[in-house]
Amino acid sequence: MIKYMYYSWSIFFLSLFFFFFFFFYVTLNSYVIFIEYTVYNFNSLHVNYLIYLDSMSLVFISVVMLISSLVIIYSYNYMGIPSYSFYRFFFILLMFIISMILMIISPNLISIMLGWDGLGLVSYCLVIYYTSINSYLSGMITCLTNRIGDFGLLICSCWLISYGSWHFLFYLDFYNFNIFILLVFSSFTKSAQVPFSSWLPMAMSAPTPISSLVHSSTLVTAGVYLLIRFYSNLFFFNSVFIMLSVMTILFSSFCSIYEFDLKSIIALSTLSQLGLMMFSIFMGFPDFSFFHLISHAMFKSLMFLCSGIFIYYMNDNQDIRYMGSVSLMMPFSSSCFNISNICLCGIPFLSGFFSKDLIFESFTFSSYSLFLYIMFYISVGMTCFYSIRLFYYCFINSFNMSCYISFYDYFNLMKISVFVLSIMSIFFGCFMFWVFDFSLFFLYFPFLMKLMTLIFIMIGFFLGYEFCLMNFYLFNIIFYYNFGKMINMSGYLWFFYYYLYFFFYNCSHILLCWGDYYGFVGLKYLIYNLNYFFYLFSKNNLNLYIFIFIFFFFFFF
Structure with missing residues (x-):
């Protein structure tokens, strides 16, 4: 097994240099290489x-190869090479990387479907790798949400x-706008935008x-x-998609402020950056x-590996x-984590x-609405808000683990x-900023x-640090139920039901019996039953999802 791992690592690592130097050759000569292979x-x-x-x-292939080769090396120690489960992990990881590369190099929508579906199905196998109940539930939600987007594709x-061909690169200026709506819908499910x-x-x-x-270079x-x-030009200044992207940035930032799981905080920061990328596309800056x-x-994969x-x-x-005080015992890993942060x-x-400031300044130069301008810059401060909060709890706060646990940094x-x-x-x-010639953009600002x-x-740094020092932490319980559920309908309906229950109860004595049934009391029980329905729906097994899928399939088709 070690032999196969080193073979695959060496292939990825050598491919990295090949594709990277090939990228320079293609860029300097302004070449586009189109290879057609007859299968049958x-x-x-x-x-x-x-x-x-x-x-x-x-x-993009060079970046995927670099991160994949480093993840394979990292997994040798993290997953444990003597374990038999590492065989399953390693081959699923290879399938995942190959699916992403197939999608990157495909100019044909049918061949893109191979990589697109491969990413969705293999990601399900990876999410349920630890075979627990929470893993099964998470894998089911991940797989089914991605399958929703596959319908659009x-x-x-x-x-x-x-149009006579699936080679979409030659027909982008002739497509119907509804095709682009379906593509945006599919991309929103894969990149986890706000709905x-x-x-x-x-x-x-x-x-x-x-x-x-x-979360760095493949699925999302x-x-x-x-x-x-x-x-295409049909993406320019689409207000609906722009607002959805800004909502994704703000909503994920709010959720990460009230989250205490280390990996979930980093995942929500990924969601915030994905919203920024989508925003840049719809503003006309692909x-x-x-x-x-x-x-x-680069820095998001570093952040996950350090965590x-x-x-x-x-x-x-x-x-x-x-x-807390992790930097005292693991200074090298803490330094790398802070670099990524x-x-x-x-x-x-x-x-x-270089990338974020370019997007912000170009957006400022585009003269969009003041409301969007304010929301966009607030999102910058919120990114620093949860970053300094993460830094405070991990490195500044006092050590809160068990006293007999001892760990240290050593080379592996x-x-x-x-x-x-x-x-x-x-x-x-900085290097890619020069390679792409983005330094040629000249923008005048006050x-x-x-x-x-x-x-x-x-x-954002100042407010994040000050809020970490507060004991009550901005009505923590109320805001946790509001922002900590991440579009989990059960959590929101519970929050809605709890705070409106007493209002409905106090108003119900004013009405007659029919008013109780059709008015506030009836609405109260409707919200309660709806909350219970979403709770059962999220905890149910595969049969319910398959039944709903078959029902809607025959209903629409």
């Missing part, structure tokens, strides 16, 4: 497989037959190396990459969105309230700064992966507007 040929039936290699696909594949956001924090049931790969970025590939996608992949080291050495603890905040001259394969990603998180953004991003970063 009989009379007039031709089955061809197409590969499309340009600068965008080559650099399947309908688009059938619709594109009327479909609940599966992303629940996918944290997967092992930490898988979470690092999923597939929807963003698909929209960048299908980008190149900036792609630049943020690849720079975000996996903390979990590994702290007796499988993921609650940040039981951490400040990259996420957009501190100047690190990787996250996990530290190699973390060290390489730390170097990339510092220099990758001095205050130029410093607006940095001002909100400092405000």
Whole structure:
């Protein structure tokens, strides 16, 4: 098994350099390579497989190869190579990486479906890897939510037959607007935008190396990459999609402020950055969105791998309230974690700064509404808010673990992966900023507007630290039920029912009996029953989901 692991790691690592230098060659000469391979040929039936290699696909494959090779090295220590379950983990991981690469290099909607469905099905196997009840429930929600989006892609594949080809790159200016609506719907489910956001924090049931790969460069970025590939002028300034993206940023930031699970906080920060990428696409900046996608992949994978080291050495603890003073015992891992954290905040001259600041300044220059401008900059401060909160609980707060647990930093394969990603998180953004020639963009701003991003970063740091010192923490129980459920309808309906119960009860004596039944008391019992229905629905088994799927399938088709 060790032999196979080293073979696959060496293949990924050598492929990284090959694709990266090939990317330079294609970029310098402005080449686009289109490869057509005949799979089956009989009379007039031709089955061809197409590969499309340009600068965008080559650099994205290089990023996926780099992170995948480092995750394989990391998993050697984290998962335990002598265990028999590592065989299953390793081969599922390879299938996951191959599915993502198939999707990246495909210019054909049918071949994209291979990678798209492969990502959804293999991710289900990875989420349920630990075979617990919570893992099964999380895997079911993850798989079914992704399958909802597959319907949009399947309908688009059938619709594109009327255009004569599935090679979408040649027909982007001729497609009907409804095709793009279906594609946006499919991408929203895969990238967990606001109507479909609940599966992303629940996918944290997967092992930490898988979470690092999923949330940096593979599963959740597939929807963003698909929209960048299908980008056309019909995406410009679509107000509905822009507001949904801003809602995703704000809602995920609120949830991460009241979350205590380490991996869930990082997952919600991923959701916030995905909303930023979608926002950039719908504002008309697909190149900036792609630049943020690849720079975000570096520091987000680093953040997950560092959190996996903390979990590994702290007796499988993921609650940040039981951490504290970790930097005293694991200084190297803590330093790498803080590098990724400040990259996420957009501190100047690190990787996250070059991509995020470019999006913010371009948005400011586009003269959109004042309300959206304010909401967008508040989201910057909230990112720093939950980042400094995470830093406080993990490194500044007093140590809260059991006294007999002793852990320390020593050199192993996990530290190699973390060290390489730390170097990339510092220099990758600046390097790609020069390669993509984004320095040619010249924007004039007043001095205050130029410093607006940095001002909100400092405000977010200050408020986050001050709120960590508060004992009651901003009505913690009330806001936890409001923001901590992540579109879980049971939690919201309980919150709604609890606070309106007494109001309904006090108003019911004014009405007659028919008013009790059809008025406040009836509404009270309706909310209670609806709450109970959603609770049973979320806790039910597979039979109910299959029945609903078959019912709606025959109802619509």
